[in-house]
Amino acid sequence: MKALCWCGKKNVQVQNVDDPKIINPRDALVRITTTAICGSDLHLYDGYIPTMEKGDVLGHEFMGVVEEVGGGVGNLKKGDRVVVPFTIACGNCFFCQRQLWSACDNSNPNAWMMEKAYGFTGSGLFGYSHMMGGYAGGQAEYVRVPFADVGPLKVPEELEDEQVIFLTDIFPTGYMAAENCNIQKGDTVAIWGAGPVGQFAIRSAKMLGAEQVVSIDHYPKRLKMAAEGGAIPIDFNDEYVYERLLDLTGGRGPDACIDAVGLEAHGTTPDALYDRVKAATFMATDRLHVLRQAIHCCRKGGTVSVPGVYAGFLDKVPMGAAFGKGLTFKMGQTHMHKYLKPLLEHVRAGRIDPRFVITHRAKLDQAAEMYALFAGKKDECIKVLLKP
Amino acid sequence: MTSWFSGILPNDELHAPLEHLPRRHRQKNVGALERTISVLAGGLLVGEGLKRLSLPGLAAAAVGAHLVRRGATGHCGMYHALNVTSVEEDSKLLSHPLHQHIRVHKVMTVNKPAGEVYAFWRDLENLPRFMQHLERVSVTGEKTSHWVARGPRERVVEWDAELVEDKPGEVISWKSVGGSQVPNAGEVRFKGLSEGRGTEVHVLLMYDPPAGVLGALYARLFGAEPGQQVKEDLRRFKQLMEAGELPTIEGQPQGQC
Numbered sequence: 247m248k249a250l251c252w253c254g255k256k257n258v259q260v261q262n263v264d265d266p267k268i269i270n271p272r273d274a275l276v277r278i279t280t281t282a283i284c285g286s287d288l289h290l291y292d293g294y295i296p297t298m299e300k301g302d303v304l305g306h307e308f309m310g311v312v313e314e315v316g317g318g319v320g321n322l323k324k325g326d327r328v329v330v331p332f333t334i335a336c337g338n339c340f341f342c343q344r345q346l347w348s349a350c351d352n353s354n355p356n357a358w359m360m361e362k363a364y365g366f367t368g369s370g371l372f373g374y375s376h377m378m379g380g381y382a383g384g385q386a387e388y389v390r391v392p393f394a395d396v397g398p399l400k401v402p403e404e405l406e407d408e409q410v411i412f413l414t415d416i417f418p419t420g421y422m423a424a425e426n427c428n429i430q431k432g433d434t435v436a437i438w439g440a441g442p443v444g445q446f447a448i449r450s451a452k453m454l455g456a457e458q459v460v461s462i463d464h465y466p467k468r469l470k471m472a473a474e475g476g477a478i479p480i481d482f483n484d485e486y487v488y489e490r491l492l493d494l495t496g497g498r499g500p501d502a503c504i505d506a507v508g509l510e511a512h513g514t515t516p517d518a519l520y521d522r523v524k525a526a527t528f529m530a531t532d533r534l535h536v537l538r539q540a541i542h543c544c545r546k547g548g549t550v551s552v553p554g555v556y557a558g559f560l561d562k563v564p565m566g567a568a569f570g571k572g573l574t575f576k577m578g579q580t581h582m583h584k585y586l587k588p589l590l591e592h593v594r595a596g597r598i599d600p601r602f603v604i605t606h607r608a609k610l611d612q613a614a615e616m617y618a619l620f621a622g623k624k625d626e627c628i629k630v631l632l633k634p
Numbered sequence: 635m636t637s638w639f640s641g642i643l644p645n646d647e648l649h650a651p652l653e654h655l656p657r658r659h660r661q662k663n664v665g666a667l668e669r670t671i672s673v674l675a676g677g678l679l680v681g682e683g684l685k686r687l688s689l690p691g692l693a694a695a696a697v698g699a700h701l702v703r704r705g706a707t708g709h710c711g712m713y714h715a716l717n718v719t720s721v722e723e724d725s726k727l728l729s730h731p732l733h734q735h736i737r738v739h740k741v742m743t744v745n746k747p748a749g750e751v752y753a754f755w756r757d758l759e760n761l762p763r764f765m766q767h768l769e770r771v772s773v774t775g776e777k778t779s780h781w782v783a784r785g786p787r788e789r790v791v792e793w794d795a796e797l798v799e800d801k802p803g804e805v806i807s808w809k810s811v812g813g814s815q816v817p818n819a820g821e822v823r824f825k826g827l828s829e830g831r832g833t834e835v836h837v838l839l840m841y842d843p844p845a846g847v848l849g850a851l852y853a854r855l856f857g858a859e860p861g862q863q864v865k866e867d868l869r870r871f872k873q874l875m876e877a878g879e880l881p882t883i884e885g886q887p888q889g890q891c
């Protein structure tokens with residue numbers, strides 16, 4: 247089959263690889279009909295996530311049709327149309343049973359690696375480095391889905407791929423980011439990053455009852471999309487973010503702040519370690535700036551919610567401000583399985599049409615080109631869909 | 635990665651002199667990945683620190699030098715002073731009448747009732763499903779079993795074992811018998827938790843690595859870092875119990891760059 251392979255920093259190639267097959271009883275094989283490129287894929291593309299190996303198949307946002315199921319999968323059959331959550335979870339462990347799906351104990355074959363780095367392992371992820379399990383991803387024609395009896399969700403025929411594909415990651419991710427803000431009536435939520443995750447966080451915050459949502463970025467097209475979703479846009483190149491947020495909240499500050507940008511430069515690869523030392527030496531990079539700014543701007547007793555990916559160590563985190571104001575921090579990989587059904591319901595009921603975020607559609611063969619375009623934020627690119 | 639076997643050794647079956655105990659077990663307290671990170675980060679700090687010939691710069695260089703040293707030697711004086719270790723080996727051992735030289739204790743919580751967890755382990759023929767270097771265990775009598783493992787160079791190593799203690803839902807322990815080449819012993823205790831929180835599984839194994847060729851055999855069977863192997867075998871046990879299968883990526887497609 248054809249699959250997009252990681253061949254090193256800024257080098258991805260569509261190659262012919264073996265077809266995947268059922269390995270474990272709880273596996274399913276899915277023929278992919280639509281897949282997407284995520285901001286998280288850019289961290290791999292830019293070489294910031296350690297434990298990638300040349301030839302790894304990328305992609306964690308995908309959906310398709312079940313081709314075959316293992317003996318342990320009773321709830322799916324050949325021909326079912328499914329969306330597949332990007333986190334892989336067993337459904338039976340302490341964490342899965344507490345809805346902490348991305349903390350699953352049993353789905354990472356390389357648990358020891360993450361344990362060494364973080365103290366404990368998280369769940370396996372599709373196409374996201376060997377530390378996260380090394381599972382082949384879904385920017386391909388076919389994919390093997392482990393624990394398919396608890397992950398994939400059947401989607402109704404009347405909804406087309408483009409309406410449900412974002413249930414595989416960015417809609418739940420934006421939604422959990424907003425949910426983590428514990429939004430109360432009248433609240434203001436400020437969201438850094440108007441990429442796809444930021445866009446869904448804006449709409450989710452609105453759905454969860456935020457009175458005022460503010461979106462901070464510097465790409466006009468993205469800020470325009472944010473405004474269309476009901477947010478007040480701030481271009482951080484034109485305005486002082488802190489001052490503007492105080493103006494918008496009567497001097498009190500936002501009740502919650504979401505960092506939907508993340509911090510590429512902090513991994514454990516040698517170059518990331520070097521960046522880390524640089525960050526310590528020269529104070530900060532732009533991206534560190536987001537988390538600091540979110541902490542700085544948040545009102546006393548407020549919440550800082552972090553869906554943006556961090557991988558290593560942070561320097562110059564204003565812990566004094568966080569402590570002094572009694573902030574709450576919420577973060578992590580999305581507990582995907584918890585959100586699939588309720589968010590599908592929102593789509594089905596027409597409360598949100600996730601297609602708004604799509605700016606580019608291409609063939610899987612053009613994936614390398616589309617990665618470069620999305621990474622460079624060229625051609626006003628916000629979200630790319632690929633068809634095998 | 636090698637595996638471990640439990641079995642409680644009667645003292646008189648062991649004749650390994652103390653000097654053959656690997657001393658590094660006592661001295662290393664910084665784990666492998668952390669050591670690599672330590673060397674890298676330390677090197678960078680030295681470089682960056684020396685570039686800036688200021689007081690903080692020199693301090694950074696000094697910290698960097700310390701990180702490189704602990705990374706290279708695997709020993710951190712601060713860890714030592716604080717009595718912490720990131721080597722996967724516990725020094726805190728369950729009390730046991732036997733006095734073997736190497737003991738490893740690991741605990742993992744399995745999200746199943748104690749009875750079920752005990753029953754799976756008690757069926758000794760299940761052990762090779764999660765103990766990586768066991769080929770097979772056959773039950774030969776009410777209390778006896780025959781164990782077959784793969785040693786170095788695919789050499790097959792066999793021994794007989796005997797149950798020492800067996801309390802349903804609580805404990806199973808056993809030891810090798812009959813002049814085994816690889817005398818070893820082990821015990822697994824099950825502690826059922828309240829509120830449906832599953833069962834703590836405490837594993838203790840003991841062995842005394844002899845010298846020479848047999849020493850190498852031990853190293854292969856029980857691993858250079860026995861604690862890590864026990865942990866991995868225990869993790870596989872938990873995965874089988876909870877998820878019903880072992881997560882794997884063996885046999886999946888991979889590109890060629």
Ligand SMILES: NC(=O)c1ccc[n+]([C@@H]2O[C@H](COP(=O)([O-])OP(=O)(O)OC[C@H]3O[C@@H](n4cnc5c(N)ncnc54)[C@H](O)[C@@H]3O)[C@@H](O)[C@H]2O)c1
Pocket residue numbers: 284285286287288289415416419438439440441442443444462463464465468482506507508509532533535536552553554555578579580628
């Ligand atoms: N937690 C999860 O499970 C999860 C899931 C998906 C994505 N993510 C992460 O979410 C983040 C965003 O993903 P995306 O797909 O939207 O990526 P993206 O790259 O398309 O968007 C990031 C946006 O942040 C903006 N930005 C950069 N610096 C900024 C600053 N100083 N102030 C304000 N905005 C700034 C960029 O202009 C860009 O528009 C990434 O880190 C991604 O890895 C996390």
Ligand SMILES: [Zn+2]
Pocket residue numbers: 284285286287306307332415416
């Ligand atoms: Zn993603």
Ligand SMILES: [Zn+2]
Pocket residue numbers: 335336337338339340341342349350351352353
């Ligand atoms: Zn689980």
